[in-house]
Amino acid sequence: MIKTKAYAAMNATDPLQPYEFVRRSPKPDDVVIEIAYSGICHSDIHTARSEWGPTAYPCVPGHEIVGHVVQVGKKVKRFKVGDPVGVGCFVDSCGKCGECKSHEEQLCEKHTVFTYNSLELDQKTPTYGGYSSHITVKEKYVLKLKKGLKLERVAPLLCAGITTYSPLKRYGVKKGSKVGVVGLGGLGHMAVKIAKAMGAEVTVFSTSPSKQADSKKLGAKNFLLSTDASLFEGVASKFDLIIDTVSVPHDFTPYLGALKKDGTHVLVGAAAEPSKVSAFGLIFGRKKLTGSLIGGIKETQEMLDFCAKKNVLADIELIPASQINEAYERTLKSQVKYRFVIDAKTF
Ligand code: NAP
Ligand code: ZN
Ligand code: ZN
Numbered sequence: 001m002i003k004t005k006a007y008a009a010m011n012a013t014d015p016l017q018p019y020e021f022v023r024r025s026p027k028p029d030d031v032v033i034e035i036a037y038s039g040i041c042h043s044d045i046h047t048a049r050s051e052w053g054p055t056a057y058p059c060v061p062g063h064e065i066v067g068h069v070v071q072v073g074k075k076v077k078r079f080k081v082g083d084p085v086g087v088g089c090f091v092d093s094c095g096k097c098g099e100c101k102s103h104e105e106q107l108c109e110k111h112t113v114f115t116y117n118s119l120e121l122d123q124k125t126p127t128y129g130g131y132s133s134h135i136t137v138k139e140k141y142v143l144k145l146k147k148g149l150k151l152e153r154v155a156p157l158l159c160a161g162i163t164t165y166s167p168l169k170r171y172g173v174k175k176g177s178k179v180g181v182v183g184l185g186g187l188g189h190m191a192v193k194i195a196k197a198m199g200a201e202v203t204v205f206s207t208s209p210s211k212q213a214d215s216k217k218l219g220a221k222n223f224l225l226s227t228d229a230s231l232f233e234g235v236a237s238k239f240d241l242i243i244d245t246v247s248v249p250h251d252f253t254p255y256l257g258a259l260k261k262d263g264t265h266v267l268v269g270a271a272a273e274p275s276k277v278s279a280f281g282l283i284f285g286r287k288k289l290t291g292s293l294i295g296g297i298k299e300t301q302e303m304l305d306f307c308a309k310k311n312v313l314a315d316i317e318l319i320p321a322s323q324i325n326e327a328y329e330r331t332l333k334s335q336v337k338y339r340f341v342i343d344a345k346t347f
Contacts, residue, residue: 115129238260252267
């Protein structure tokens with residue numbers, strides 16, 4: 001058993017607090033990872049606070065995990081002690097269904113084992129996430145990282161990176177594509193960087209005027225203050241694809257008007273309550289409204305390799321574990337620039 005230090009939410013309302021538990025010793029196909037850094041995703045906040053439905057407490061959030069292998073099981077082939085590795089939003093799945101066989105384990109027909117607030121395949125053992133010192137994971141669900149990268153800036157790729165890369169790739173973003181990104185937070189800033197690296201012309205839709213200068217530095221060509229409805233006239237029928245990362249309910253209709261004919265508005269933001277959409281916004285111009293959930297292991301590895309090659313890393317604020325609750329409050333105020341990452345030495 002591996003003694004593990006962590007931070008956990010003990011209920012939906014109190015601040016997260018220090019927590020200790022044990023991880024399993026490695027089975028033949030497991031690797032044990034000493035965590036170096038763990039990103040703070042808005043999904044952690046939704047879950048810690050039971051916003052998406054009842055959470056099982058204690059809850060150790062965190063699914064943007066990077067670190068080094070410190071132990072390997074007898075049958076592990078792809079990793080050795082010392083390798084830099086990553087773990088994202090899930091740590092197991094049935095491995096046999098159509099989705100698993102087509103590398104979409106996040107959509108497993110039987111049971112995706114999410115990294116925290118989930119149950120292992122035995123349907124009994126709770127999973128605990130990356131706000132912790134160590135994690136034991138089946139090697140098939142562990143990602144390889146290129147040596148020499150700044151790991152703290154790689155951590156957010158494991159959720160924010162793949163969640164935005166997957167729809168950008170699926171909808172064929174290439175040189176000259178016109179892409180809108182709604183919300184400039186953790187996911188949004190990765191969407192800007194990745195879309196730009198794919199050759200797109202990117203426009204940021206933001207409620208925060210103070211982010212205009214940053215949006216240019218991150219790679220966006222244009223910035224539109226989404227609280228000013230009159231500005232949408234200037235972008236009517238402009239975009240091939242819009243990636244919507246907003247974490248609260250909002251009206252999709254103005255964004256549908258900004259799409260070209262047959263354009264696609266992809267929701268990745270996962271507001272707890274329903275949003276508004278007008279049928280007319282979809283009917284005229286045959287606009288498509290869809291969603292996307294993270295990405296499979298194969299695609300996550302592809303995204304990590306793409307980002308390493310293009311030097312796409314997250315912009316982060318590194319914090320000790322003692323500042324997690326403060327970081328949650330700042331994230332909720334849209335003040336994160338652009339991802340909080342916890343230094344795991346401080347658990
Ligand atoms: P985040 O860092 O908090 O960013 C969200 C951004 O949304 C904010 O920075 C803000 O950008 C904008 N926003 C916030 N409040 C708003 C409001 N009242 N009206 C309009 N815009 C508002 O969060 P994140 O970590 O990027 O996650 C975003 C969402 O994606 C969360 O719901 C999360 O659970 C979800 N998520 C989904 C997946 C998936 O697989 N689909 C994966 C990860 C996360 P501006 O200041 O620029 O307006
Ligand atoms: Zn996430
Ligand atoms: Zn499956």
